[in-house]
Amino acid sequence: MSTMADSLCAQFDLDAMFPAPTDLLGIAFAKQTCGECPARAECLEWALDPASRCNFGVFGGLTAEERRELIRQRNLGNADRLDYGKFPPKKARIAPAV
Template sequence: MTESPCSRIDPEVMFPHPSDVSGIEFAKQQVCGACHVRAECLEWALNQFSRSDYGIFGGLTEDERKELVKSRQLGKAERLNYGSFPPKNKRLTAAA
C-alpha cells in the first residue's frame, strides 16, 4: 500500500468526518477510484487482525465496511495483545 495514491496525500483526506459528504465522495471516487491496490486495501481493512474502524479503505466508509463484515460473517475483530508496558524506568526514550 506504500505505492497507493492515498500514501502521497494528506492522511486527513482519507479520514473525513462522517457528515462531510463531499470529503467522503472525494476520497472514495478520486483517490480510491484510481487505486491499483484497492482490493488489497479493502481486504486489509476487513481482516480480523488489522480491521480499521475509521476512515476510507478500499473505497468504502466504516459503515459500508461494517455491513460487508456482517454479510461475509467475518465475526469480531481480534485485537492483538503485545503484552503489558514495561515499567517506566525500563522503557526506551524516544529518539529526537
C-alpha cells in the same frame, strides 16, 4: 500487481482518507480517490482482515460503516484484539510530553 505502497492516498496527506462521518464532501473525495486507485482491492481486503481491521476512514472505497456491513454479510467475525501486555509499574513509565 499494485501494492498499497503504490496507492494514490500514499501520495498525499492521509488525513484526507479519514473524513468525519458527517463530512460528505470529504467522504466523496476519499471514495473518488479509491475508485481510481490500482491498489483498491488489496486495500479493501487488508481493511476487512481481522488482524488489521480499522473502524475509521475510507479503505478500498468503503467507509467504516460500509465495511462493517460487508463484514457482517461475509460473516468475517470480530477484529483481533491487540495485546500490548501489562503496563509497566508507574516508576518505570516515561513521563508524558508537556
